[in-house]
Amino acid sequence: FHLFARTGILAAFIPKDCGGTGASERVLIELFLAIARRCLTSALALSQWAAAVRIIDTSHDPSRTTLLADLASGRIRATVGISQISTSRRHLSAPALLATQHETQWSLTGLCPWVTGGDSSDLLITAAVTNSGETKFFCVPLQTRGLCIEPPMKLLALSGSRTSAVHFDRVDPGEPIDQKSSSTVRTGGLATSALALGAACGSVDLIEKEAAARPSLRLVVDEFQSECRSVRDELFDSITRDIEPMQRNRLRLRANNLVVRVGQAFLTATKGTGFIEGHPAADRVCESLFFLVWSCPPSVSAAAMCELAGLDPDSEFSSDVL
Template sequence: MMISKEDKERLIGQSEAADRDPQWPASSWSVLEKTGALRWSIPRAYGGDGLAPVDILIRTEELAASCLTTAFILSQREAGVRQLLKGPEHLQSRFLPALAQGNMFLTVGLSQLSTSRQHLGPSLRATPLESGGFQIDGEIPWVTGADAAAVIIIGATTSDSRQILVMLETNRPGVSIEPPLPLSALTGSRTSLVRCVQVEVPPEMLLAGPAESVLGKVGGGGLETSCLAIGLSAAAIEFIQQESVKRPDLAEIASKLDANRHELRQRLHLFATSPPRDSQEVLTLRADCTTLALRSTQTSLMIAKGGGFVAPHPAQRWARQALFFLVWSCPRPVVEGVLSELTT
């Protein structure tokens, strides 16, 4: 099911509250359930729609343009679904039907494997147990919707520097969820730090590994991070286009930004259908999408002038949310690419 105009308007109408209020955006999440978003990526065999990757990206971009907070929460759930689809069948049959029906919320805690705290060494350790399972100790610094999740797919590092993915049930002894972080944007995502103290995970909950780099070269973000950046850009560019009707001097600016957006979208969809051999191409795309998000949202704020700096004008929210892409799933090649653009 495509996202209806009515559902988009509901998401847009609730987007400021979802961004600022430290409450789970239940009303916006119910819109996702109504649109069928929770079934998009899940195979038909498990009760989902089994949509093609490009179709999912198109719909996800529309969600991000309407409410980035809600789209971000969904992206973390979808990151978990993607990892689950790579795992053993017994875990798929156990969890995918419930996810398709919206009967449980799944999220991920993977940033410590690729971006967060890399200069400090592993923040989450996995110790093998005689049972074949693992004892998990340490911190998971970034878990979106942690206190709403029944299960978190987490990544931990063994003593020989290999990595594993396991499905961590949040009600296990030794798991504690900190209060949500006071983020500068996307507050309704209720992103928290999760602590693990001698948490025993049984062998049947092992999803992947041990392996040298269990998430691959690109890391956990993939194309979906770029998709959300394009969606946020689309909202800002549409505002600039609307303003250009009254102010013709803005027409060329709007045209250039929109052309950039379309070019990035084409690359995104091409990679979804024909993955590039060189992972650097995916990272370059992510850097380019982040740069567009910064440029388009800051341009919209300048055009909106002082009124745009006052809540609830969307320009101030878009500008704050664009900063999120500077820290979310931002490995060194992406950082270098964005810094090159910003300092040229």
């Protein structure tokens, strides 16, 4: 993140009136693509920081300007923990993270199950549900009393993201973020598709290196590069149009499918050597599977399951999931 700050990458996500450069969405997606192509762990961490910034930017709070300026410079670091209200643990009868109000004071109790960089950030932007079912966003310093950050999980891939569960025991989070407009949590957005496409392009680059010594792989590389360009075109076309959630989810499914197939193709190209732990092909295969579970809307998960099982996308299973 120090490198991101020095090179102006963090500032690109921050409005100009808050110490940033206010880059266009197209430029931000280009950044995600380029970083994920080289290091998916770094791209994931940046995406979670950017999600926190986006929520802070909706605030009416007078401290918004100073806080965003500190984030742009890298003086402080923020992350986000909102999966409990978007894709994770929503099947539970009680909210995973409950917000209760006693007179003017708020209290948070429960769990944020997935927090990237939880043990290396200063602030956590989280969301909790009230007894009335309303969602509230909070900006919580990670040194706040009552917070317990578990050790980073040993993930199948991307353990360098230092993703942890964070427990809340009657934590005083301060006032909820007073948002300029009502905000909903959106899963499967364009940034997630950009990370999947970037990772896929990175794997194609590695297959192309193999093709230098094995010309028979050239046809495979050409086909994957063509598909990457097609998905990229669709991604940038989506930026210029206000696409419907169904179209956005189809793009996410297409990017997911591509990154998984390219990872497996890279493993196949490297033969037995690629199956050794620590080989780039083994790493790429494991990283590609991340997109099957990260910020996946039910419709994307259902379509993926139908494809894997050879079921019709309009099957009863898909209808039940949706």
